[in-house]
Amino acid sequence: MTTLNSSSRYSLTEAPNGYIFTTDYGNEYLVTFSDLTSIINLKGLKIYDFGIEVIKRNSVKNDKFNGKLKNTIAALLSQLFFKQPECAILIILDTTDNKHQARYRMFLSLKHNSWFKQFNNGVLEIIDLPLCEKDFENVCFLLIRKQNPHLQDIQSALTEYLNLSFGNN
Numbered sequence: 001m002t003t004l005n006s007s008s009r010y011s012l013t014e015a016p017n018g019y020i021f022t023t024d025y026g027n028e029y030l031v032t033f034s035d036l037t038s039i040i041n042l043k044g045l046k047i048y049d050f051g052i053e054v055i056k057r058n059s060v061k062n063d064k065f066n067g068k069l070k071n072t073i074a075a076l077l078s079q080l081f082f083k084q085p086e087c088a089i090l091i092i093l094d095t096t097d098n099k100h101q102a103r104y105r106m107f108l109s110l111k112h113n114s115w116f117k118q119f120n121n122g123v124l125e126i127i128d129l130p131l132c133e134k135d136f137e138n139v140c141f142l143l144i145r146k147q148n149p150h151l152q153d154i155q156s157a158l159t160e161y162l163n164l165s166f167g168n169n
Helices: 067-083 100-107 115-119 151-166
Strands: 013-015 018-022 028-035 047-056 088-092 124-128 140-145
Touching: 028 067, 047 067, 047 151, 067 115, 088 151, 100 115, 140 151
Parallel strands: 047 088
Antiparallel strands: 013 018, 018 028, 028 047, 088 140, 124 140
């Protein structure tokens, strides 16, 4: 992933379950990397469930148009893959508000000017994972290094995990 200078992103505060940062508009975000390793039972490999949520909204102004938000998320992901090059990140897009397609376009789409497209330097890839939730397809993805030697094992284990967790067929 692309390296970013620290002035183009928000400062992070480490929290017990992730990282917190406050935007220029005063909104507080929590970014989590929940460790799924023991649940999925792939010894020696780290698999994280990635989450980002607004935990305190002080302004109705939309932070996503401010480049520092996406730079902060990209820096966190870059740091994680630098420290743990063989880790994998599970991303499940929230469908409760029917904005999952917008989230897909903003974060992951290769057809749009997504955050992934802007920051990926060819090292990472996105793999669709089979999950159909309430008639919504394409809401689950694996973010992983292309050269990860455990790709097939991780993909198989996550597919099994999703089938058990969501009753996916």
